[in-house]
Amino acid sequence: MSSTCSDHLAAPDATAGLDAWLGYLESLHPKAIELGLERVKQAAQALQLDLPCVRIIVGGTNGKGSTCAMLESILLCAGYRVGLYTSPHLLNFNERARINGETVSDAALIEQFRAVEAARGDISLTYFEFTTLAILRLFAQSNLDAVVLEVGLGGRLDAVNIIDADCAIITSVDIDHTDWLGSTREAIGLEKAHIYRPGRPAICADPVPPDSLVEHAAAIGADLWRFGHDFNYSGDRQQWRYGGRQQRRNALAYPALRGANQLLNASAALAALESLQDRLPVPQQAVRQGLLQAAPPGRFQILPGQPLVILDVAHNPHAAAVLAENLDNMGFHPYTHAVIGMLSDKDARTVLQRMDKRIDHWHCATLGGPRGMRGEKLVEMLQDVSPATQSGNTEDHSVTAHDDVASAWEAAVKAAGEGDRIVVFGSFLTVAAVLELLGRKA
The missing domain is CATH 3.40.1190.10 (Mur-like, catalytic domain)
Structure with missing residues (x-):
């Protein structure tokens, strides 16, 4: 019918x-x-x-x-x-x-x-x-x-x-x-x-x-x-x-x-x-x-320049494990900054666990819409799953919540040194927001 x-x-x-x-x-x-x-x-x-x-x-x-x-x-x-x-x-x-x-x-x-x-x-x-x-x-x-x-x-x-x-x-x-x-x-x-x-x-x-x-x-x-x-x-x-x-x-x-x-x-x-x-x-x-x-955007997409920017639409545990392996295979970077925003129907906790040891500074963004997860929720999860996070923010490790992807991105760019890298992941919406901020075509 x-x-x-x-x-x-x-x-x-x-x-x-x-x-x-x-x-x-x-x-x-x-x-x-x-x-x-x-x-x-x-x-x-x-x-x-x-x-x-x-x-x-x-x-x-x-x-x-x-x-x-x-x-x-x-x-x-x-x-x-x-x-x-x-x-x-x-x-x-x-x-x-x-x-x-x-x-x-x-x-x-x-x-x-x-x-x-x-x-x-x-x-x-x-x-x-x-x-x-x-x-x-x-x-x-x-x-x-x-x-x-x-x-x-x-x-x-x-x-x-x-x-x-x-x-x-x-x-x-x-x-x-x-x-x-x-x-x-x-x-x-x-x-x-x-x-x-x-x-x-x-x-x-x-x-x-x-x-x-x-x-x-x-x-x-x-x-x-x-x-x-x-x-x-x-x-x-x-x-x-x-x-x-x-x-x-x-x-x-x-x-x-x-x-x-x-x-x-x-x-x-x-x-x-x-x-x-x-x-x-x-x-x-x-x-x-x-x-x-063949090069679709947002699949371990590396943008030229300093600091190095990696865009990846990874939003589930399997994709996060692959992203973690890809990051491990790159050359040395003093610090890795993450700009992450996720939807609430995703297994965010396991995604964070898979990525935890690769990230020094987390910038957790709130995604809009009915399915969007708040940045504060991601911070809470990190405090549960990440041993480094439990001792509070330091020069070598930090976790912060942001109202949207734009402010998380801005904070990451401001904090990143020339030799550092910024990885943007967690959702198509997160990657799209950063591409838009950079004025790039997908």
């Missing part, structure tokens, strides 16, 4: 801009998140939505954005016409949709919003469902060879899962979004595994996947490619190599994306391309060039 919401705004008129449309979409449905495919499938049928190209869907707890960026970049270097859908955005909604490497325009999005609005009738859609349908319809009309679609949340009931993947990738399975997906890796793995399809390549880059994922793939007859079994990588200081079921790619330069997990993500992307080589053949030079050019 479709549902309606009587408290939403009036539909935008013909002169309305993108911001007016996005405000309208936020008001349409009584819940910001309502997992389930029934309503979005009904609307897709009304739109006669069809994607006549190779469809790659990417899910996972962490690593989705990096893997999507690598796939897009490699396929573009191979000469294909490619659509990329990712979420959330950092600064502008338009970042969620790219066609042939270009961010889509306001006008292109508004045209699709009008089409979805006209087709949905009394079907109540969430912001994510409505915008997903609009972007999929845009891709369907853009004469593409391939689309790369990032799952928003989970897999089984995420709006992206109305599309049957020709190849599906799960990058990692860890604890996040427990209110929606369950509190164990087994439960979360099963939710994510539902993007796999019978008889189609199902890539899993998690080195130790939950049994639930492996069993679901077997139960539906998916062609499961497991890291360490069906594909792998190896490397030295200068270069690395990929080995798949039948394909070897040697003498590869390291990806532009920095960090300990990027070869795992890159090998998952190359496994997907190997599994699709009959439909999307990719020459070696396109792989080399594509990996060098």
